[in-house]
Amino acid sequence: MDSSTPFAHASEAEMARILDFYAVRWSYEPETFPILWNLDGDVVESFSPDFYLPDLDLYLEMTTLRQKLVRKKNRKLRRLRELYPGINIKLFYERDFRALMLKYGKVALADGLSGTLGQVAAPYGDPAPTAAIRATDETDTPAATVSTATTSAARRRNRRLARAAAGAP
Numbered sequence: 001m002d003s004s005t006p007f008a009h010a011s012e013a014e015m016a017r018i019l020d021f022y023a024v025r026w027s028y029e030p031e032t033f034p035i036l037w038n039l040d041g042d043v044v045e046s047f048s049p050d051f052y053l054p055d056l057d058l059y060l061e062m063t064t065l066r067q068k069l070v071r072k073k074n075r076k077l078r079r080l081r082e083l084y085p086g087i088n089i090k091l092f093y094e095r096d097f098r099a100l101m102l103k104y105g106k107v108a109l110a111d112g113l114s115g116t117l118g119q120v121a122a123p124y125g126d127p128a129p130t131a132a133i134r135a136t137d138e139t140d141t142p143a144a145t146v147s148t149a150t151t152s153a154a155r156r157r158n159r160r161l162a163r164a165a166a167g168a169p
Contacts, residue, residue, distance in 0.1 A: 011062050011097055012050055018100070019053070027052050033087070035079040047076045049089055059089040062097065 005028050007013045012028070019026045029048045036045035049059035063073050070093065077091055 008050075009062065014101075015051065015060070015062060015092075015097075018104075019051070024053055025055050027054070033080055033084060035076060035083060045076070047080050057088055059087065060092055061089060062092045063094065 005013075005016065007016070007028070016026065016028070029050060030052045032046045032048040034043040034046045036043070038044050049061045051060040051062075052058070053060065061073070061077065063070055073091065077089065080087060080089065
């Protein structure tokens with residue numbers, strides 16, 4: 001659980017914080033699985049799941065970025081399962097990540113850590129390089145630093161989601 005891990009996306013850094021909070025051991029992109037070879041036997045396509053949880057023997061793949069790429073990722077995952085049937089892997093879709101953020105009361109993070117807003121992530125544990133806010137809640141669950149560049153549409157959507165989670169109309 002290296003605090004200098006350079007995650008590809010802010011949602012991965014937040015997932016690492018959640019795993020750390022619950023003392024779940026993890027490693028980031030520890031293995032690459034070849035899934036396609038050319039006629040000469042050279043690897044032309046591979047798959048590197050984002051996290052491996054050794055105590056659960058489970059790989060996690062986050063797909064909160066550019067949902068139009070989900071089809072490609074699903075194809076790669078099917079191929080991985082065909083070639084490596086013993087691999088236990090969970091694909092974490094944007095809706096799964098959003099539900100997790102809402103569960104922990106991180107409504108403001110639900111948009112900021114999905115899609116392109118979370119694309120550039122500082123190394124795990126480092127403060128964000130731009131003006132940032134710290135999102136916390138009373139339960140002392142993991143928090144992430146997010147950019148203050150949240151759009152008004154995203155804020156409105158967050159308020160609607162918070163009202164829906166609270167059961168308000």
